Amino acid sequence: MPNLAVPVPVSRLVARLPAQPPSLVFCLLANRVLWPALLQLDWQPLVGRRYAIRVKDLGLTFRFKVTPRGFAADGGAPELSISASARDFALLMSRREDPDTLFFSRRLVSEGDTELGLVVKNLLDALDPDAVLRRLPQPLAYAARRLMAG
C-alpha cells in the first residue's frame, strides 16, 4: 500500500485555501511583481501591519500583512482598509487617476490608520512603473503599458 498521506506543508496550505484563496493569490502576485520594486524605496514602515483591499464591485477582499520578506495572507483585523471598484483600482495602478481625486469624489475609501494610509499612498506614488512592469510576463506588461498610455 503506497503512502498517500499529503505532506504536512501541503496539507496546511490546502487547509488554508478555501478560506482565503484570493488573499493567497494576491500575495503571490504582489511578492513577484510589487515587492522587488518596493525594496528600492522606504518600505520598512509597512512591515508588521495588517491591510485589507476591497474590490467592491467584484466582492473580493484581499487581507494580508507585510513582513520583512514580503506580503503574506493574514485574516486578522486590518489596520488599514482601502476600497474602490475594479475600474478605479486599474486607473490608480495605471497612473491615470490621482488617489486624492478619487478620494474627494468618494470613489476611493480609506479606513483605519490615516498615517499608514498616507505612507502606502506615497510609496505607491513613488514606485517606478517600469520597475513593476519589468516583473510582469510580456503580454501582461504590454497590456499594462497600453492601459497607461490611455
Place this chain on the structure above:
Amino acid sequence: MPLDLVCPAGNLMSLKAAVDHGADAVYMGFRDNTNARAFPGLNFDEAQAAEGLRYAHDRGRRVLLALNTYPQPDNWPRWTQAIDSAARLGMDAVIVADAGLMRYAVKNHPRLRLHLSVQGSATSYEAINFYREHYGIQRAVLPRVLSLPQVENVVKNTEVEIELFGFGGLCVMVEGRCLLSSYCTGESPNSAGVCSPAKAVQWKETPTGLESRLNGVLLDRYGKDEKAGYPTLCKGRFEVAGETYYAIEEPTSLNTLDLLPEMLAMGIAAIKIEGRQRSPAYVAQVTRVWRAAIDAVKQNADGFKAMPGWHAELNKLSEGQSHTLGAYHRPWK
C-alpha cells in the same frame, strides 16, 4: 522669461512627470519638517534630490527647494544643514520664509538664489524690497490675498520677480502666520510642516456620513454623494448659533487660467501650481493643461480664451465643490 510654469513634486516620479509635461521649474522638499508638506513617505532624500536635479537639468529645467517652515531654537541646525545641502546639490533656488535662514544663506552661500516663500507673508512692495535690500532675494511668491490691481502695484514698484499661485487647493491664507490647527493638535503648521498631522486625522464611515476628525474634533460629515476635502480645521463645517456651515473657509480650488492675459501683461515672472502632496497623475494632468495655456497666451494674448477642455480636466482634480479666481478677481480692496 515671463510666466514660467513652476510645478510641484512630492517624489521622483512626480518630478519626471512635471518635466516631461512641460514644467519650466519643479519645486520639492526634503524628507523632514523643513518644508510645509512634511507627510510620511513624501519628499526627497539627498540621493533622490540629486537624481531629480540631474533629470531636470539634462532637459534644461530648474529645480527649486522649499525650505518654507520656521526653525525653532532647538532645531535650527536642521534648517541650516538643509541650506548647505541645497547649495551642495546645486539647487537653482531655495524658497525660504525665515529671515534668519536668509541671512545664513547669504553669509554662507552667497551664490545660492533666494526666493521669498508665500509663507513669508509679504504682501507689499515695501516688505519685498526690504528682503531684497537685506538678503538679495530674486523672487517673491505673493500670498493669495491680493486682488489683481494690488498685485500690479507690487510688480510696478519692485525689481524682484513676482510669482503667483495659479492653481490648486486654497486655505484661509494667513500664510506663515496661521496657528489654527495647533489648537487641535498642539503642532503649528509653520514649524511642524503640516496643518493636519496624519497621526491626528481620523476618517470614519458612519450611518450619517463620512466623518473626518482632527485629534477627536469633528471637522466635517460628508453626505453620501458629497465631495470630500482635506481634513483641515479651516475647511470644516461647524455649528455656530444653531446653524451648521463652513464657518471659516469653504473648500475651494484656485484656478486662474482665465487671468493669464492680465498676468502676462503685468509682467508676472512665474505661475505656481500647488500640490506637492498629490500624485504623479495629478502633476502630469495639471502640468499638461497649464503648459498648453501658457504657450497659447504667449502666442496670442489678445485672442486668448481658456479652452473648455482645460477647465474640465482641472475641475476633475480639485478639492471641494468649486473653482474660484480667489482674491485676484474680487472687486473690493
